[in-house]
Amino acid sequence: MGRAGAGTRRGPALVTALLVAAGLLAVATPQDAHAATACSGRKVRTLPFATGSVLVHKRGGYVCAVAVPKKPGTKRQMSVSVRARGGRAVVDSGRYAYRAGPVTVHAGKRCVWVTGKVSGRSVSSGWILC
Numbered sequence: 493m494g495r496a497g498a499g500t501r502r503g504p505a506l507v508t509a510l511l512v513a514a515g516l517l518a519v520a521t522p523q524d525a526h527a528a529t530a531c532s533g534r535k536v537r538t539l540p541f542a543t544g545s546v547l548v549h550k551r552g553g554y555v556c557a558v559a560v561p562k563k564p565g566t567k568r569q570m571s572v573s574v575r576a577r578g579g580r581a582v583v584d585s586g587r588y589a590y591r592a593g594p595v596t597v598h599a600g601k602r603c604v605w606v607t608g609k610v611s612g613r614s615v616s617s618g619w620i621l622c
Contacts (some may be wrong), residue, residue, distance in 0.1 A: 530594040531556035539608060540614040546572060546608035548620075553600040555621065558593035559608035565589055571609045577602045577619065 505590025532587065544561040560571035570592035571585035574598040584593045603619040 512556075517605075529566075530558045530591060531596070537606075537617070537620060539606065539615045539617055541610075542606070543613040544570075544608065544610035544617055546606055546617075548617075549576075550621065552600055554596055555599045555604045555606075556594050556596040557606050557608070557609055558595075560591045561575055561610045566609055568611045569609070570611075571607075573607045574604045576600070577604070581605075596599045 528607045531547070531549035533549040533554070533556065535547060537546075539546040539547040539548065542557060544573045546559050549556045555574055555576070557572050557574045559570050561568065561570065567587045568587055569586075570588045571583060572593040572595055573581040573583040574595050574597045575581035576597045577600075579597065582595040582597050586592065586596050592608070593609075599621070603622040604617075605619055606617040608615050
């Protein structure tokens with residue numbers, strides 16, 4: 493009988509833990525959800541900054557990036573760029589509510605430089621994925 497009582501005490505704690513985890517996932521994933529439909533491959537970097545972040549994905553020799561705002565839904569100036577070393581940057585810039593990009597370059601085994609900007613604040617990666 494002692495075991496049955498212990499199991500029922502764990503039940504509410506487990507339910508609470510699951511609800512908390514679900515709430516955290518709902519808060520943490522809107523940016524990833526918008527980017528997931530934009531870039532294929534696996535996410536290799538997240539470059540956060542004050543007003544958003546740049547999500548960088550890689551598949552084979554291709555690198556893809558999107559810039560997403562912290563608070564999506566309102567149109568604002570955004571841009572994202574990816575440049576493979578020795579090549580030209582591929583850029584998407586404009587007024588968007590949910591994301592700038594995707595932009596994709598064939599990097600092969602070369603390093604890439606990724607930048608992103610949302611509402612005047614920005615991030616620059618330096619050479620990464622070398």
